[in-house]
Amino acid sequence: MAPPRPRHGPRRRLLRTGAAAAALALLxxxxxxxxTSFGGGDALNVLMVNNPQMVELQKLTAKHFTKETxxxxxxxxxxxxxxxxxxxxxxxxxAGQYDIATISNFELPFFAxxxxxxxxxGYVAKDxxxxxxxxxxxxxxxxxxxDGKLYAQPFYGESSFLMYRKDIFEEEGLTMPEQPTxxxxxxxxxxxxxxxxxxxxxxxxxxxxxxEVIAPLTTVVNTMGGTWFTEDWKPQLTSPEFKKATKFYVxxxxxxxxxxxxxxxxxxxxxxxxxGKSAMWYDAxxxxxxLEASGSPVKGKIGYVPAPVEQTKSxxxxxxxxxxxxxASIKSDDAWKFISWASSKEYEELVGATSGxxxxxxxxxxxxxxxxxxxxxAGAFADVTEKAISSADPKNPGxxxxxTAGIQFVGVPEFTDxxxxxxxxxxxxxxxxxxxxxxxxxxxxxxxxxxxxYR
Numbered sequence: 001m002a003p004p005r006p007r008h009g010p011r012r013r014l015l016r017t018g019a020a021a022a023a024l025a026l027l028x029x030x031x032x033x034x035x036t037s038f039g040g041g042d043a044l045n046v047l048m049v050n051n052p053q054m055v056e057l058q059k060l061t062a063k064h065f066t067k068e069t070x071x072x073x074x075x076x077x078x079x080x081x082x083x084x085x086x087x088x089x090x091x092x093x094x095a096g097q098y099d100i101a102t103i104s105n106f107e108l109p110f111f112a113x114x115x116x117x118x119x120x121x122g123y124v125a126k127d128x129x130x131x132x133x134x135x136x137x138x139x140x141x142x143x144x145x146x147d148g149k150l151y152a153q154p155f156y157g158e159s160s161f162l163m164y165r166k167d168i169f170e171e172e173g174l175t176m177p178e179q180p181t182x183x184x185x186x187x188x189x190x191x192x193x194x195x196x197x198x199x200x201x202x203x204x205x206x207x208x209x210x211x212e213v214i215a216p217l218t219t220v221v222n223t224m225g226g227t228w229f230t231e232d233w234k235p236q237l238t239s240p241e242f243k244k245a246t247k248f249y250v251x252x253x254x255x256x257x258x259x260x261x262x263x264x265x266x267x268x269x270x271x272x273x274x275x276g277k278s279a280m281w282y283d284a285x286x287x288x289x290x291l292e293a294s295g296s297p298v299k300g301k302i303g304y305v306p307a308p309v310e311q312t313k314s315x316x317x318x319x320x321x322x323x324x325x326x327x328a329s330i331k332s333d334d335a336w337k338f339i340s341w342a343s344s345k346e347y348e349e350l351v352g353a354t355s356g357x358x359x360x361x362x363x364x365x366x367x368x369x370x371x372x373x374x375x376x377x378a379g380a381f382a383d384v385t386e387k388a389i390s391s392a393d394p395k396n397p398g399x400x401x402x403x404t405a406g407i408q409f410v411g412v413p414e415f416t417d418x419x420x421x422x423x424x425x426x427x428x429x430x431x432x433x434x435x436x437x438x439x440x441x442x443x444x445x446x447x448x449x450x451x452x453x454y455r
Contacts, residue, residue, distance in 0.1 A: 043072035044331055044338055047090070047101040049083045049321060053156060053361045054102070056351060057342060064350060065341050071334050087324075091116040094328035099335045103324040105142035105394070108152055109404075109411050111324065112145035118325040119149040123336040130340045134365045138392045139320050142405070152322035153343040157363035159307070159316035159388035160219060160408075161381075163273060163287065164188075164280040166303040168195050182220060182248065182308040185280065189256035192279035201256035203278040204249065206430040207265035210419025213426055215317060215408040216282055219307060221245040222398035223315035228410050228447065231401040233455045235447035237422070237440050247436045250429050262431040274298055282308065284319075285388055288381035289358055304384040306391075311399050317408035318392035320364070348374075363389055403454065414450045421446050 048054045058075045066072055076098070078086065087101040091111060103111060111117050124132045132140070135154065143152040162185065164176055169188075172195055177184055189201030205213045221227070226241035236242050253261045258272050270287050272278045274296060281287070291302050307316040323339040325332060341347055345367055348360045357377040362368050362385075369375070369386040378385075397407040404411040409419065425439035 042331075043074050044100065044334055045074050045076070045098045046338070047076045047078070047083060047087055047098040049080050049102050050077045051321075053351075053359065054321075056355060056359060057155075057347075057361075060350060060354065065338060069334075069337055069341075071337060073338060091324075091326055094326070096326060096328040096330070099326055099329040099331050100339060101324055101326065102155065102321050103152060104322065105139075105318065105320050106406070106409055106411065106415075107413075108143055108322070108324070109145055110413055112147070112149070112151045116327055117151040118327050118329065118332055118335075119151055120153065120325065120336070120339075121150050123340070124150065127336070127340055130344060131367075134345070134367050135343075136364060136366060136386070136389050138318055138389060138394065139322075139364055142318060142320065142394050143322055152324045153339050154320040154322045154364040155343060156361035157318070157320040157389055158284050158286045159318055159363075159385065159392050160216065160283060161285055161307050161316060161384055161388050162280060162282050162305050163291065164303050164305070165192075165276075165298070165301055167301050168192055168199070168279045169303070171195065176303060176305055179306055180308045182223070182310055185282075185308045186248070186252050186256075189252060189280060193256045195279060196276065198277055200258050200272075200278055202252065202280040202282070203258045203264065203269035203272045204253045204261070204282060205265050205269060206253055206257070206261035206427055207263055207268070208420065208423040208427040209265065210409065210416055210423060212265040212423060213430075214419045214423045217246065217249050217426065218408045219315045219317055219397075220249050222407065223308070223310045223312045224248070225311050225399045227398055227400045227402050229403055229451060231403050233403050233451040235444050235451050237444040237447050243436065243440060246426065246429075246440060250426070250436050253430055254432070262427045273302075285316075285363065285381070285385040288385065289378070292378070292380055293358060300380070302380065304381045306384060306388060312397075314388070314391040314393070315397070316388040316392055318389065318394055319408070412450070412454070414453065418446055418450050 058077060061073050083102060087103060090097050124130060139154045139157050144150050162180060169176055172192060174188060174191060193201035205216055207213055221242055224241055224245040226239060226245050227236050229235055258264050258278060266283060269281050269283055270290055273281045273291060288304060292299050306314060309315045323342060325335050325339065329335055345365060348368060351360045352373055357374045360374060369382050375382055392407060394405045394407055409415055422443040425443050428434050429436045429439040
């Protein structure tokens, strides 16, 4: 994948430290309480989000990484919102409290542009055993900044796809296309709505938040020909294409989507699918692991196909939690040893052997999807997931040129606020409190304020 790099207007500026910290305190996070175990001295200090796979890493580090290298690691483990806020403050000030932090492909471009991250190309060149070429190309691209340098390594990656109940489709005499269009999905939602008592045709996020309803909605906008901004930063939220996609999404979820859609996000849709309340679900590839987990009521009943399309060949999003090394760290050599271990094939094999292959932080390495042990547990969705990630194009995800990278987001720090405020308008339309036209008219004005900063 070698699309042209996006061009930025002459007024594009470096982030101001205070504004960066505020803008990066994102509004959708992982559930659960976090713990802090900060330490100093010669130990590495790692700040990371408190999802289960990273908590597993914390448990395995002393017994394996520290035992093998002698390098001690102190972890600060917090919910996503808190991690984003703390990392933006520490890295923007180059305070050096944390050597390593989990960042996503959303933050990386402006963190790198501001000189907050240590480039990793030199370490990769000296560590051929890490096998950088094994990292899936879209992830390598999304963690490489405009200067052509690599600034992070992925812990895991995800895209989006369509999940559906194979048994329900069989009972209704329906066939899921190998590459469905959104028009076909809408018809299938209509036909499966009410197939069983309390079952709706599809679950789609309606919960406000730039990482909730906006994520799937933006992929629909992309494939239906729309974009948030033109290449020269003209907002397009009232364009025919953006309106068409948004009305389609809102109408579909209102007609055949889950009950309580305006309050439904990833967690609620996962629960609906697990409990047999939805015949289909379009969302993150990460959801498949829970649906196929031991004890899941729908294990073995779910089919997986690529994200629905209209005008594009693919439309799945791309997201990764990755390890970023703070520029100010005085322990960069030791930090690379940790990063290379935590993102390695060997670490995945360790997790597979100790916790089961369903717990492996996948979605980043081609070798994972060729591993017989992994495929034995994830065979139902492994190929579709790999294809979704491999076909994701963060630079050109739609039909129109755009000013910055991003599939389910616009890659500027202001999008955390803009996306969430637009999400509130869209969610209100899903709730029936206003029309889509009214929601997008308000949203266009919000987008114009952001565009003024970049034109």
